[in-house]
Amino acid sequence: xxxxxxxxxxxxxxxxxxxxxxxxxxxxxxxxxxxxxxxxxxxxxxxxxxxxxxxxxxxxxxxxxxxxxxxxxxxxxxxxxxxxxxxxxxxxxxxxxxxxxxxxxxxxxxx
Numbered sequence: 001x002x003x004x005x006x007x008x009x010x011x012x013x014x015x016x017x018x019x020x021x022x023x024x025x026x027x028x029x030x031x032x033x034x035x036x037x038x039x040x041x042x043x044x045x046x047x048x049x050x051x052x053x054x055x056x057x058x059x060x061x062x063x064x065x066x067x068x069x070x071x072x073x074x075x076x077x078x079x080x081x082x083x084x085x086x087x088x089x090x091x092x093x094x095x096x097x098x099x100x101x102x103x104x105x106x107x108x109x110x111x
Contacts, residue, residue: 030082037075041094044068048100069103072096076104 048064056064072094076087091101 034075034078034082037071037078038094040071041068041075041096044071045094045096045100048097063108065099065103066108068096068100069106070108072100073104 044064044067048061048068051061051064075090079085079087079090090096
């Protein structure tokens, strides 16, 4: 997806307007990627909650928890690269369980 600002923004210098357009497109891509990471977290947390609700075997719950931790880790890393450093709101908004948070950055226990 390409998003371009109106031509009336910025200076009349063509090199500056090209740079501004590039920065705008990069910012739009960062926002889009952040949204994809957020959707992945929502799906992983929902799958974990569903697995718990269905009473799946412990090994399956562990795999769902590992998958959720990986998705959350990706979201946190991406947020950091965007300059967003406060994760407390994310934890609350997505309802990330403590058992998932405890696994952030760790390798999965089960192959």
